[in-house]
Amino acid sequence: MKPDLAIDGTFYIDGMLVRTSVGIKDGIIISVRKGIDASERVSFDNSIILPGAVDLHVHFREPGLTQKEDITSGSISAAFGGVTCVGEMPNTVPPATTPDRVERKIELFRSKSYVDFIIYAGLMEGVRIGPLSSVAAAFKMYMGSTTGDLLCDDPDVQWDLIRRSAEAGKVVIVHAEEESRRNRISERNLRDHYRARPPACEIEAVRRLAVYSEREPKPRIHVAHTTVREAVDLNHPQNMTFEVTPHHLLLDYDMHLGSRGKVNPPLRRREDRTSLLRLLESGMIQTVGSDHSPHTLEEKGDEFDYAPSGLPGVETLLPLLLNMVANEELSMQAFVRAACEKPAQLLGLRKGRIAAGYDADFAVVNMKKSVQINADKLHYKCRWSPFEGMYGIFPDSVFLRGEEVIRNGALVGKPRGRNASA
Ligand code: NCD
Numbered sequence: 001m002k003p004d005l006a007i008d009g010t011f012y013i014d015g016m017l018v019r020t021s022v023g024i025k026d027g028i029i030i031s032v033r034k035g036i037d038a039s040e041r042v043s044f045d046n047s048i049i050l051p052g053a054v055d056l057h058v059h060f061r062e063p064g065l066t067q068k069e070d071i072t073s074g075s076i077s078a079a080f081g082g083v084t085c086v087g088e089m090p091n092t093v094p095p096a097t098t099p100d101r102v103e104r105k106i107e108l109f110r111s112k113s114y115v116d117f118i119i120y121a122g123l124m125e126g127v128r129i130g131p132l133s134s135v136a137a138a139f140k141m142y143m144g145s146t147t148g149d150l151l152c153d154d155p156d157v158q159w160d161l162i163r164r165s166a167e168a169g170k171v172v173i174v175h176a177e178e179e180s181r182r183n184r185i186s187e188r189n190l191r192d193h194y195r196a197r198p199p200a201c202e203i204e205a206v207r208r209l210a211v212y213s214e215r216e217p218k219p220r221i222h223v224a225h226t227t228v229r230e231a232v233d234l235n236h237p238q239n240m241t242f243e244v245t246p247h248h249l250l251l252d253y254d255m256h257l258g259s260r261g262k263v264n265p266p267l268r269r270r271e272d273r274t275s276l277l278r279l280l281e282s283g284m285i286q287t288v289g290s291d292h293s294p295h296t297l298e299e300k301g302d303e304f305d306y307a308p309s310g311l312p313g314v315e316t317l318l319p320l321l322l323n324m325v326a327n328e329e330l331s332m333q334a335f336v337r338a339a340c341e342k343p344a345q346l347l348g349l350r351k352g353r354i355a356a357g358y359d360a361d362f363a364v365v366n367m368k369k370s371v372q373i374n375a376d377k378l379h380y381k382c383r384w385s386p387f388e389g390m391y392g393i394f395p396d397s398v399f400l401r402g403e404e405v406i407r408n409g410a411l412v413g414k415p416r417g418r419n420a421s422a
């Protein structure tokens with residue numbers, strides 16, 4: 001079979017940088033070797049070619065909250081940041097808790113998204129797990145309250161939903177903050193937000209999840225946005241995995257971010273960042289996800305106590321972490337494992353690896369091109385970033401299933417995103 005396209009360059013393949021060629025047919029990698037003959041070819045010098053990142057945690061706010069973001073702006077931002085597949089959370093308006101709503105979201109993404117996607121359904125008492133599991137890629141459960149009304153804090157209901165998800169063969173991604181461990185205090189700053197949702201909130205919730213994880217039928221639980229080492233260190237079985245966000249790795253409560261740094265779970269202490277980074281490097285934390293949660297500057301400008309929690313990050317996830325790789329704070333192996341391989345593997349997607357049979361999704365980066373992050377140059381509808389002024393390595397070109405979405409730093413693609421879990 002002759003490929004439609006061959007790309008020549010230095011690829012990251014199974015832990016190594018290799019100078020070779022990749023042959024692509026119908027958007028899929030069909031061969032990886034030198035001297036591939038193809039109808040068309042492109043080559044990249046002074047760059048390395050990584051698998052596109054798979055960000056399993058975004059909130060693109062459509063339908064219902066499109067003053068904050070929408071599928072068009074969110075997915076264009078993802079593409080510019082080298083993210084070729086996103087996992088969309090259910091806390092939209094209305095929430096994605098019925099098969100019809102999930103299907104409607106899939107349709108919206110299909111017509112608008114510039115990158116591939118998977119859609120999650122929200123778990124709450126009374127949802128129909130069977131019908132939902134045939135349309136949603138995975139499920140999301142909120143043990144603690146956060147943006148939206150998807151709270152599920154009753155342990156009996158939690159286990160019942162997790163058990164039935166396991167029977168349906170679905171991964172459950174969990175917002176793990178124990179509602180009863182929250183402190184109802186009025187908040188004026190990031191330290192107050194930390195105290196309102198102390199580490200015990202997360203540790204308790206994860207402890208409970210570890211108990212669920214031991215039961216039969218063995219559920220697949222992925223803990224979203226982990227912020228404290230003690231939660232990961234609890235005795236837990238292999239079927240429980242963890243995500244960390246760039247903001248919990250790079251920001252802390254002593255930074256002068258005001259309500260822009262208000263997020264759930266809260267930004268922690270500086271030393272927590274260091275321990276999270278170690279857990280990511282060692283693989284104890286398996287994935288990195290942005291928890292891209294945009295709110296408008298007007299909403300964030302409200303008094304601290306009333307300002308909504310959440311911050312944008314899908315476009316800066318790969319750039320910030322690659323900058324850490326360039327500074328030797330994180331290994332390239334750990335980066336590719338957590339941003340590409342593991343998230344795809346977790347949900348059974350043919351993505352995140354440069355190998356025959358996988359989608360031809362790539363981020364082409366020049367590791368010497370570190371630039372300062374400036375929200376004016378990002379593509380979020382909300383027009384701000386908590387990482388303003390920090391350094392990032394943005395991809396020059398991004399391929400989605402064999403076609404360039406971004407070329408030389410400009411958008412050239414069309415909205416041809418696909419449901420990656422179908
Ligand atoms: C998220 C949001 O705004 O949708 N906010 C946040 O603080 N992380 C919801 C969530 O992921 O908890």
Ligand code: ZN
Nearest residue numbers: 146175224264
């Ligand atoms: Zn959450």
Ligand code: ZN
Nearest residue numbers: 057089291293
């Ligand atoms: Zn989230």
